[in-house]
Each structure stands twice: as C-alpha cells, then as structure tokens.
Amino acid sequence: MIRKTILIIVFISLALTGQAKEGMWLPVLLDKFNIGDMQQMGFKLTAEDVYSINHASMKDAVVIFGGGCTGEIISPEGLLITNHHCGFSAIQKHSSVSHDYLTEGFWAMSRQEELPNENLSVTFLKRMDDVTEAVLEGVNSELPMVKRDEIIARNIKSVVDKALKDNGYSAHVEKFYAGNQYYLFVEEVFTDVRLVGAPPSAIGKFGGDTDNWMWPRHTGDFSIFRVYAGKDNKPAGYAPDNVPFKPAYHFPISLKGVNEGDFTMVFGYPGSTAEYVPSFHLQMLINDVYPKLINVRTQKLNIIKHYMESDPAIRIQYAAKAASISNSWKRWKGEIKGLNKLDAVTRKQQSEAEFTKWVLSDDTRKRKWGNLLDEYRTTYSKYGEYSLARSYLLELIGRNSMETVALAGLYAGLVDLVERNGVDDAKVQSLVTALRKRTDSHFKDFYQPVDQKLSPVLLNSYRTEVPIVFHPAVYTEIDKKYKGDTEKFVDQLFQKTVFTNHEELMDYLMNLQKLKKLKKDPAVKLYQSISQMYHDKVMVGYRLYHDRLDSLNQIYMQALMAYEPERHFYPDANFTLRIAYGDVKGYEARDAVYYNYFSTLEGIMEKDNPDIYDYRVPERLKELYRTKDYGRYEQDGTVPVCFLATNHTTGGNSGSPVVNASGQLIGVNFDRAWEGVMSDLMFNPNQCRNISLDIRYALFIIDKFAGAGYLLDEMTLVE
Ligand code: ARG
Numbered sequence: 001m002i003r004k005t006i007l008i009i010v011f012i013s014l015a016l017t018g019q020a021k022e023g024m025w026l027p028v029l030l031d032k033f034n035i036g037d038m039q040q041m042g043f044k045l046t047a048e049d050v051y052s053i054n055h056a057s058m059k060d061a062v063v064i065f066g067g068g069c070t071g072e073i074i075s076p077e078g079l080l081i082t083n084h085h086c087g088f089s090a091i092q093k094h095s096s097v098s099h100d101y102l103t104e105g106f107w108a109m110s111r112q113e114e115l116p117n118e119n120l121s122v123t124f125l126k127r128m129d130d131v132t133e134a135v136l137e138g139v140n141s142e143l144p145m146v147k148r149d150e151i152i153a154r155n156i157k158s159v160v161d162k163a164l165k166d167n168g169y170s171a172h173v174e175k176f177y178a179g180n181q182y183y184l185f186v187e188e189v190f191t192d193v194r195l196v197g198a199p200p201s202a203i204g205k206f207g208g209d210t211d212n213w214m215w216p217r218h219t220g221d222f223s224i225f226r227v228y229a230g231k232d233n234k235p236a237g238y239a240p241d242n243v244p245f246k247p248a249y250h251f252p253i254s255l256k257g258v259n260e261g262d263f264t265m266v267f268g269y270p271g272s273t274a275e276y277v278p279s280f281h282l283q284m285l286i287n288d289v290y291p292k293l294i295n296v297r298t299q300k301l302n303i304i305k306h307y308m309e310s311d312p313a314i315r316i317q318y319a320a321k322a323a324s325i326s327n328s329w330k331r332w333k334g335e336i337k338g339l340n341k342l343d344a345v346t347r348k349q350q351s352e353a354e355f356t357k358w359v360l361s362d363d364t365r366k367r368k369w370g371n372l373l374d375e376y377r378t379t380y381s382k383y384g385e386y387s388l389a390r391s392y393l394l395e396l397i398g399r400n401s402m403e404t405v406a407l408a409g410l411y412a413g414l415v416d417l418v419e420r421n422g423v424d425d426a427k428v429q430s431l432v433t434a435l436r437k438r439t440d441s442h443f444k445d446f447y448q449p450v451d452q453k454l455s456p457v458l459l460n461s462y463r464t465e466v467p468i469v470f471h472p473a474v475y476t477e478i479d480k481k482y483k484g485d486t487e488k489f490v491d492q493l494f495q496k497t498v499f500t501n502h503e504e505l506m507d508y509l510m511n512l513q514k515l516k517k518l519k520k521d522p523a524v525k526l527y528q529s530i531s532q533m534y535h536d537k538v539m540v541g542y543r544l545y546h547d548r549l550d551s552l553n554q555i556y557m558q559a560l561m562a563y564e565p566e567r568h569f570y571p572d573a574n575f576t577l578r579i580a581y582g583d584v585k586g587y588e589a590r591d592a593v594y595y596n597y598f599s600t601l602e603g604i605m606e607k608d609n610p611d612i613y614d615y616r617v618p619e620r621l622k623e624l625y626r627t628k629d630y631g632r633y634e635q636d637g638t639v640p641v642c643f644l645a646t647n648h649t650t651g652g653n654s655g656s657p658v659v660n661a662s663g664q665l666i667g668v669n670f671d672r673a674w675e676g677v678m679s680d681l682m683f684n685p686n687q688c689r690n691i692s693l694d695i696r697y698a699l700f701i702i703d704k705f706a707g708a709g710y711l712l713d714e715m716t717l718v719e
C-alpha cells in the first residue's frame with residue numbers, strides 16, 4: 001500500500017515536472033506570473049529574493065559580460081564566473097606563441113597577476129521599471145507610423161534623462177511585446193575587469209566545434225574574472241590601484257550536485273527570440289536565407305580550417321574567427337531540422353487560419369485586423385529579398401570575411417573625415433588612435449593566404465546566390481577587365497594594395513597629408529563598391545520593410561493577446577534580464593536514442609584522441625583520472641562535468657547562473673542541445689534542453705588541475 005502511494009506520488013510529480021517550461025520571464029513580474037508555479041516545482045525562495053530594489057537580491061550578482069554574454073559574481077570580492085567562450089577573445093588577446101594561454105590556460109596566482117582587458121565591461125542592473133504609459137503618452141492608433149515613432153523617441157529621451165539625474169548610472173528603454181510595453185533599465189557599468197583564470201582550450205573548449213550544440217557534452221566552458229572599482233566602490237577606468245569591487249550579493253555555491261527532476265532556474269540575458277512571428281517568417285528562413293548562409297559559411301570554414309591545421313600560429317590567429325563563423329552555421333542547420341520536425345510552418349498556418357476565422361467573425365475585429373496576414377504576406381515577399389542581400393553582404397565584408405577589404409573600409413572612413421574636417425580635428429585624431437590599435441590587432445591575427453583564398457570564393461558565391469539587382473558595380477569591372485576571372489581580379493588587388501602592409505599603414509597614420517593616395521587603392525575601391533550597394537540600395541529597402549514589419553508585429557501581438565486573453569504571454573528575448581525555470585532532465589534525441597541528464601570525466605577519457613584536435617585531453621587531467629584524485633568533487637567514483645535541464649534559454653544566456661531550489665549556484669549555462677535550438681522560433685517541450693557546466697567540475701579544475709585552490713577561499717561553498 002505504502003509502495004503504491006509512493007508510486008502514485010512519484011508519478012504525479014513526474015507529470016507535473018515532465019515537460020520543459022516555455023518562457024523567458026521578467027524578474028519584476030515573477031510575483032504576478034510565475035512564483036507560484038516555481039514554488040510548486042520546488043523553489044524555496046521568494047520573488048523578492050530574486051529581484052528587489054529595496055535590499056540585496058540575486059539580480060545584484062548577475063551581469064552582462066562584455067557585449068553578449070552573462071556572468072555572475074561568486075565572491076564578496078568581485079570574483080566572477082562566465083564561460084570560456086565568453087572570455088575567449090580576452091584570453092586570445094593575451095596569447096601569442098610564446099605565452100599561449102589558449103593552449104596552456106592561464107591562472108593568476110595572486111591579485112597582482114590578474115590581467116586587465118581593454119574594452120571589456122560588466123554591467124549590473126540597478127532597477128527596471130515599466131514606463132509604458134510615459135513612453136506611449138500622446139500616441140494613438142490613428143497616427144501615421146513616422147509620427148508615432150517620433151513621439152515615442154521623444155518620450156523615451158525624457159524618461160531616460162529623468163532616470164539619469166546625476167547618479168552616475170546609465171539608462172536605456174527597451175520595447176517588449178513588439179512595442180506594446182516599454183521598460184526602463186538603470187545600470188552601472190564597470191570597465192576594470194581583469195582575467196583571473198582560464199583552463200586550457202583542451203578543457204574550456206573540449207570538443208570544440210565538433211561537439212558544439214550537442215549532447216553528450218564534456219566542455220569545461222568557464223573562465224574567471226574579477227571586477228575592480230575605485231576606492232569608493234564605484235566604476236573607474238583601469239588603474240593599478242583600483243580595488244576589488246564589493247558586490248551587494250554573490251552566489252553561494254552548492255557542492256551537493258544535481259539529480260534528475262531537481263528544480264533549476266537560469267537567470268541571465270537571452271539575446272533574441274521570435275516566438276510570435278507569422279508562418280511567412282519561418283518560410284523565409286527555412287527555404288531561402290538559412291540554406292544560403294549555411295552554404296557560404298561552409299565554404300569559409302573549409303578554407304580557414306585548412307590553414308589552421310597547417311600551422312599552430314595560424315590556428316591561434318583564426319581560432320576565435322572560426323568558432324564564431326561555425327557557431328551560427330551549426331545552429332541554423334539545427335533550426336531548420338527542428339522546425340521541419342515540428343512541422344512548424346503548417347502549425348503556424350493552422351493557427352493563423354483559426355485566428356483569421358475569429359477575426360472575421362466580428363466587425364470591429366475585422367476592421368482592425370482583417371488585412372493583417374495579407375499585409376504580412378506582401379511585406380515578407382519583399383523583406384525576404386532585402387534580408388538575404390543584407391546578410392550576404394555582411395558575410396562578405398563583415399563577420400571575419402574579406403578582412404583586407406574591411407580594413408580598407410575603416411581607412412576610407414578616415415580619408416573622408418580628414419577631407420571634411422582637416423587633419424587637426426579632434427575627431428580625426430581620436431579615429432587615428434583607434435585605427436592604430438585596430439590595425440595592430442588586425443595584423444596580429446592575419447594570415448594573407450587565408451584572405452586571398454577566401455575573397456574570390458565569397459565574391460563568386462554572392463554573385464550566384466543573390467539576385468542581380470543587388471550586385472555591386474565591381475562585378476562589371478571583373479567581367480570587362482578580367483573576363484569574369486574573379487581570382488585574377490583578387491590576385492591583382494593583393495599585389496597592389498597597401499592594406500597587407502602593416503608598416504606602411506602605420507606610416508599613413510603618421511602622415512595624414514598622404515592619406516588621399518589611399519583613395520586609389522584597389523581594396524578601398526572594392527570596399528566602396530560593396531558599401532555603396534549596401535547603403536544606397538540594400539539597407540534602404542531593408543529598413544523600409546523592416547519598419548513595416550515592426551508595426552505589423554505590434555498590431556499582431558495586440559491581436560494575439562485579445563485572441564487568447566487567459567494566456568500569459570512572455571515577451572520575446574531582447575537581451576534584457578530574464579528568468580527561465582525548469583528541472584534537470586534528459587531527453588529523447590531521436591528514435592531509440594535517450595540521453596541521460598549528466599556527463600562525467602569518464603566521457604572525456606572515452607573521447608580522448610590525440611589525432612583529433614578537439615579531443616586531445618591534457619596530460620595533467622589524465623593523471624588526475626589515473627590517481628582518482630577527485631577530492632570533494634567526486635560523485636559515484638567520478639567527477640560530474642555537464643548536465644541537462646529544461647530551461648528555455650537562447651544566445652546571450654551563456655555564462656548565466658544556474659541555481660537550485662535554494663538559489664545556490666549548481667552550474668553555469670553555456671549551450672543548448674541541437675535538437676532543441678528551434679525553440680527560439682517555436683518551442684518544443686520534449687527537446688528544448690539547456691546545457692550547463694556542473695559547478696563541481698569548474699571547482700575541480702581550479703583546485704586540482706590548476707592548483708589555484710586559493711580562489712575557493714573567497715567563495716561561499718555549501719557542502
Ligand atoms: N553554442 C554555444 C553558444 O552559442 C557555444 C559557442 C562557442 N563554442 C564554439 N565551439 N564555437 O554560444
């Protein structure tokens with residue numbers, strides 16, 4: 001009898017927690033929407049513990065790390081943990097062949113050894129407020145869009161100005177629910193952030209691009225930084241005598257580990273999702289944009305990887321670039337697969353048909369929303385073209401592509417500025433300083449044969465994949481002067497350009513009078529041809545249709561909310577602080593394949609393969625494995641490495657704290673399972689899984705592998 005009751009209880013609780021929880025929720029609305037649900041799932045804290053403006057709360061320990069990641073504070077002395085891939089460019093910038101922190105790892109053995117990082121900041125949220133009323137004051141649905149935008153921009157400015165009244169913070173307003181709600185964010189930005197430690201890439205990036213987006217995963221994807229402040233604990237630019245920042249809150253760290261079914265919460269900065277778009281949007285991505293972008297990136301990766309494998313110095317130079325090209329490339333493939341598996345387009349079409357029925361059954365609704373989907377259809381048919389051209393042009397001169405031409409573009413900007421303002425102008429001087437740095441870092445990570453090989457391939461593929469109306473004038477020149485031989489054109493360019501010559505460029509920056517000569521440089525000319533097409537044609541159309549979609553989205557969102565008045569809609573991710581909650585759980589990847597919820601050191605040893613770069617296990621780790629020197633990080637005779645949970649996360653959530661029912665840190669979020677990545681566009685409860693680093697593995701590496709156990713002394717460990 002007792003057995004049976006237990007079984008029933010187990011069954012009921014499994015049923016309650018059985019599915020992934022869709023949604024990325026606003027911390028200020030937890031009280032209203034989620035806290036009951038969360039507590040029912042096991043969460044032991046209150047909404048105020050998570051987010052409060054009256055006393056210290058978890059939100060005081062969650063930061064935007066750099067430009068696009070999350071990080072969290074784990075000690076009263078400003079120690080911060082984020083992902084290895086989030087700290088990657090900082091680590092890479094400190095690396096060279098003689099002290100190669102990517103390969104060797106880096107550990108400061110004292111505060112003096114912590115390394116400052118230019119252009120790295122962390123941002124703390126002080127508070128967020130619903131300012132919808134103030135922002136929409138004077139706006140009504142009769143106003144033309146331009147007028148509406150004008151009023152909104154003016155209102156936003158006055159909201160921000162008011163928030164900034166001499167408190168040293170920064171502030172911005174973001175739109176939610178496609179512009180039906182607005183929130184003000186008041187933040188404090190720290191710019192003295194120092195590198196404390198990073199495992200070697202063979203741990204921090206173990207599995208590399210091969211395992212990226214996949215389970216089972218064994219990546220020790222973390223790095224450690226410290227936030228520094230002035231003596232008043234306020235933000236200050238880098239200075240040797242700055243002191244460690246004293247945060248209002250830091251996360252205690254649990255050593256107790258995770259079990260399947262345990263409550264988990266992820267608190268961080270998801271970047272962008274599009275959950276409420278119409279079927280046309282998915283069709284555009286699946287049928288046209290994604291396949292073409294995947295294709296061009298495949299070509300890029302093949303070339304770059306070929307050179308990386310030929311020489312360790314090139315590997316260092318191109319490691320970050322290749323990882324970033326590969327990341328979206330692989331996710332796009334997963335999204336297409338996942339959306340098709342869900343039959344997402346048909347599903348959207350079906351719900352659109354039902355929505356339309358509802359709209360047409362009432363005259364007022366018909367007047368307001370009767371044309372909505374038709375307007376979407378016509379707008380997407382144009383938007384799709386411009387969107388593809390825009391993305392593809394960016395694949396040519398942005399996104400680590402034709403690097404010489406991109407560099408030339410920056411100098412072309414300087415030439416223009418000098419012509420307008422003269423050489424003594426302050427703006428010119430500051431651009432010169434910036435360009436000097438930029439040029440140095442460009443050449444540090446530049447290997448000409450890669451660029452020379454890539455450039456014609458990219459130019460040719462743009463030509464075949466993008467409609468002729470979007471072709472820059474340079475193609476005519478290639479046809480006329482080079483009989484269509486793009487390679488020849490590019491070879492000539494590389495022979496003549498100065499943009500492959502570091503010293504000569506530095507010389508130009510010393511002698512601004514000479515700059516005019518650059519106008520004739522073939523790399524500048526190519527840049528200008530591409531940029532002209534981009535600015536004068538592609539972006540004009542793109543903005544036009546993008547703005548139209550913006551306004552359709554705002555109306556559609558309103559309509560959807562009226563259509564389902566009982567439903568709690570969560571706003572699309574927009575790189576503002578959100579909460580996702582769920583539980584620790586494995587998943588069925590495909591027929592007959594069920595994935596367990598955690599991975600261990602055993603799996604690292606299983607993958608070990610000295611012939612495959614991504615699977616080389618460091619000797620020291622093997623030694624710890626042989627001697628079973630696991631200390632307090634051991635569980636069931638091994639060390640846990642990563643775990644899966646059902647939290648709804650996306651890009652930007654990397655580095656986010658993953659906490660247990662008591663709010664203690666159990667992991668650091670870093671990825672998602674490939675089968676579930678389409679959850680940015682349509683959620684799949686059965687396969688949406690976030691991948692976290694088990695915090696015990698991070699501590700094990702710091703303590704046992706790196707011998708930097710002194711760092712643990714300042715943490716709050718819960719055994
Ligand atoms: N997929 C993860 C995220 O989107 C990790 C990316 C970094 N790792 C890599 N191998 N490229 O950012």
Ligand code: ASP
Pocket residue numbers: 068069649650651652653654655670671672
């Ligand atoms: N890896 C991603 C990031 O860098 C997280 C994700 O997409 O799940 O934010």
